């Protein structure tokens with residue numbers, strides 16, 4: 001196993017790994033597997049109000065999942081970033097205009113009242129480990145702050161490149177554990 005790295009080193013190493021993985025056929029296949037596993041997950045089946053983000057290229061592509069969830073009549077809430085590294089969730093009606101932020105992420109164009117009382121939140125990240133259900137994100141601390149203030153069930157979709165048997169990044173006191181991880185591995189992964 002890879003030795004412990006500092007967060008900055010880990011993030012740049014892991015971004016490159018995810019970029020390489022995104023070019024392989026396994027990425028798309030795992031996106032589909034994760035989508036169907038997510039639809040069967042009890043936290044998803046029980047939730048009515050679900051928070052999520054639109055995926056970047058390195059992340060699990062949940063566009064198919066979003067379509068299915070809408071078809072099942074779930075209420076979807078899209079993340080919006082605010083100054084002070086604060087994250088809010090806004091009700092996302094189908095077809096509502098979106099805009100791309102300076103980070104390259106799509107958010108609702110409209111400023112409207114947040115509703116952070118969600119049943120479930122899909123949490124993106126660079127890497128996850130079932131040991132402590134740990135996560136490392138892109139580094140803004142948005143989710144750690146949000147989850148310190150809002151009690152919401154959290155679920156992460158983890159492909160084989162995001163999966164680590166134990167964390168190889170340093171854990172910090174403010175890191176929030178996930179409630180569950182859905183993990184897809186490849187044959188030969190530990």
Ligand SMILES: Nc1nc2c(c(=O)[nH]1)N(C=O)[C@@H](CNc1ccc(C(=O)N[C@@H](CCC(=O)O)C(=O)O)cc1)CN2
Pocket residue numbers: 053054055056057059079081087103104105124125137138139140141142143
């Ligand atoms: N899909 C998604 N949305 C999210 C997050 C996330 O991790 N993933 N965030 C989690 O906190 C917040 C925004 N934080 C972000 C942190 C880093 C980058 C980022 O690395 N952007 C790339 C450009 C990507 C592109 O252009 O496609 C970059 O700056 O290199 C983006 C958003 C809220 N929305």
Ligand SMILES: Nc1ncnc2c1ncn2[C@@H]1O[C@H](COP(=O)(O)OP(=O)(O)OP(=O)(O)O)[C@@H](O)[C@H]1O
Pocket residue numbers: 007125135136137138139140141142143144145148172174175
């Ligand atoms: N609850 C909190 N209150 C105040 N600051 C926080 C809190 N949680 C995290 N931070 C700060 O946010 C910064 C980034 O945190 P961290 O490295 O854990 O980000 P991350 O979880 O990987 O990113 P993200 O959640 O945006 O994907 C750190 O400087 C950290 O001190």
